[in-house]
Amino acid sequence: MNTSYETIIIGGGVIGNSIAYHLSERYREGVLVIDKKYPLSGTSGSTQAWVWVHNKTPSSYAEFSMYSAELYPYLSRKIGDVEYKRTGGLSPFFNEKDRDKAKRLAESYREIGIKIKVLSREEVIEKEPSINPNVAGATFSKIDGNVNPFRLADMYMRAAKKNGIEYSYYNEVIDIQKKNDQFIVFSKNGEYTCKNVILAGGTWSRELGKMVGVHIPVNQVRGQILVTEPLKPFINYTISGMRQANNGEVLIGYSMEEAGFNRSTTLDVMQETANMAMYYIPDLGKAKVVRAFSGIRAVPEDGLPIIGKVPSVENLYVATMHSGITLSPLVGTLMTELLVDGDTSLSIAPYSIERFK
Amino acid sequence: MDKDTIICRCEELSFEEIEEVICLGAESFDDIKRITRCGMGPCQAKICADLVSKMIHEQTGKIYEEIPMPRMRMPVSPISIETLSTNSQHFSTVKSVLDEVELEDGKVR
Numbered sequence: 133m134n135t136s137y138e139t140i141i142i143g144g145g146v147i148g149n150s151i152a153y154h155l156s157e158r159y160r161e162g163v164l165v166i167d168k169k170y171p172l173s174g175t176s177g178s179t180q181a182w183v184w185v186h187n188k189t190p191s192s193y194a195e196f197s198m199y200s201a202e203l204y205p206y207l208s209r210k211i212g213d214v215e216y217k218r219t220g221g222l223s224p225f226f227n228e229k230d231r232d233k234a235k236r237l238a239e240s241y242r243e244i245g246i247k248i249k250v251l252s253r254e255e256v257i258e259k260e261p262s263i264n265p266n267v268a269g270a271t272f273s274k275i276d277g278n279v280n281p282f283r284l285a286d287m288y289m290r291a292a293k294k295n296g297i298e299y300s301y302y303n304e305v306i307d308i309q310k311k312n313d314q315f316i317v318f319s320k321n322g323e324y325t326c327k328n329v330i331l332a333g334g335t336w337s338r339e340l341g342k343m344v345g346v347h348i349p350v351n352q353v354r355g356q357i358l359v360t361e362p363l364k365p366f367i368n369y370t371i372s373g374m375r376q377a378n379n380g381e382v383l384i385g386y387s388m389e390e391a392g393f394n395r396s397t398t399l400d401v402m403q404e405t406a407n408m409a410m411y412y413i414p415d416l417g418k419a420k421v422v423r424a425f426s427g428i429r430a431v432p433e434d435g436l437p438i439i440g441k442v443p444s445v446e447n448l449y450v451a452t453m454h455s456g457i458t459l460s461p462l463v464g465t466l467m468t469e470l471l472v473d474g475d476t477s478l479s480i481a482p483y484s485i486e487r488f489k
Numbered sequence: 490m491d492k493d494t495i496i497c498r499c500e501e502l503s504f505e506e507i508e509e510v511i512c513l514g515a516e517s518f519d520d521i522k523r524i525t526r527c528g529m530g531p532c533q534a535k536i537c538a539d540l541v542s543k544m545i546h547e548q549t550g551k552i553y554e555e556i557p558m559p560r561m562r563m564p565v566s567p568i569s570i571e572t573l574s575t576n577s578q579h580f581s582t583v584k585s586v587l588d589e590v591e592l593e594d595g596k597v598r
Binding site for chain 2: 169170172173177187189190191223224225230233234236237239240271282286299301302358360361372373385386387388389397399400401402403404405406407408409410411416417418419420421422423424425
């Protein structure tokens with residue numbers, strides 16, 4: 133068994149896998165991805181998987197997200213069909229007083245060249261005829277969409293493996309030590325040495341950071357989602373709160389709770405989500421809920437991604453964030469540039485871990 | 490079993506399709522579910538769960554009793570959204586995206 137690598141990526145979610153795949157385009161040997169379970173058992177496998185740009189603040193972060201969304205069609209051509217659909221994104225509001233807020237959001241985006249429209253009631257109903265006729269308006273952006281997260285991670289993984297990247301599943305990392313120029317990664321199944329370590333553990337980043345004495349301020353936020361039986365296609369856009377998948381299922385949910393790593397679904401939030409579904413789209417009342425699931429999001433303390441070198445430990449890198457689905461193509465590309473070329477084509481300085489000092 | 494035998498009826502997955510994911514390192518029903526959608530249909534794995542556990546046992550040699558069961562998901566049997574709903578229009582945990590946009594001095598933060 134090989135135990136010596138150039139780079140070890142800890143975490144096999146969409147971020148770890150995207151980095152692995154993009155690295156494999158530049159160098160094919162000496163990369164290992166370690167995951168404590170099987171990929172998709174964490175955050176990447178329990179999400180509505182919007183590729184979402186609009187409503188993100190500050191506007192520079194929306195711009196960063198936009199570049200990633202722009203990479204999706206290209207990514208699909210390289211790794212295979214990940215069921216990416218640029219449906220356009222609709223954020224409805226039901227109170228006229230929200231229109232001012234929506235207009236200001238559109239204004240702050242105009243300065244950086246992202247076009248979002250503030251729609252009137254009639255315009256929303258024209259676009260999405262099944263929406264609650266009491267809607268007051270919506271913000272709308274053409275660049276938003278969604279993807280199949282299972283296919284996304286699976287395709288990254290298959291493409292990376294084809295290019296020579298090694299994987300180790302069900303292999304929890306227990307400790308990481310630095311000796312001279314080398315890292316020793318201690319895992320359930322053995323020890324590995326490597327030059328570079330990339331921490332891509334998402335919700336578990338804080339714990340991984342502790343192993344190397346680095347404070348990574350990432351918290352956990354639970355989200356619960358209802359999934360309906362397959363319905364005929366009738367939701368045209370990715371609505372903030374729900375989307376319809378290719379097979380006709382509607383995924384509904386926009387909840388946030390602090391519950392640590394507890395991934396239970398709870399009746400009160402399921403009920404509130406059902407209320408929201410009927411409030412947004414009254415026809416959904418008759419649809420059957422096949423299952424509910426919950427996922428734990430990784431949320432850095434200030435909400436923004438943490439990407440790049442960890443200056444206090446040489447050859448240590450971190451890539452952890454909320455919105456990993458939206459950002460994965462871009463983060464994989466930039467992290468590869470950082471490792472191979474030592475610099476990135478797009479500045480990641482605002483997302484450095486240094487900001488938490 | 491024949492390679493073409495359907496294991497998951499709801500999602501129409503064959504023996505061969507499940508076998509491939511076990512070869513890729515999956516060790517539990519849920520690992521296979523996430524890659525193939527096996528068990529995600531209306532029956533919620535009631536038909537395929539045991540068949541898949543047997544496949545894992547036969548192909549990996551893992552002890553049958555130690556293979557984790559699929560995670561059961563509420564509501565277990567499908568019910569309509571209006572049955573689940575309480576008709577309240579007060580939202581606390583469930584938010585709208587625009588609620589999260591914060592203004593500072595009349596400008597978006």
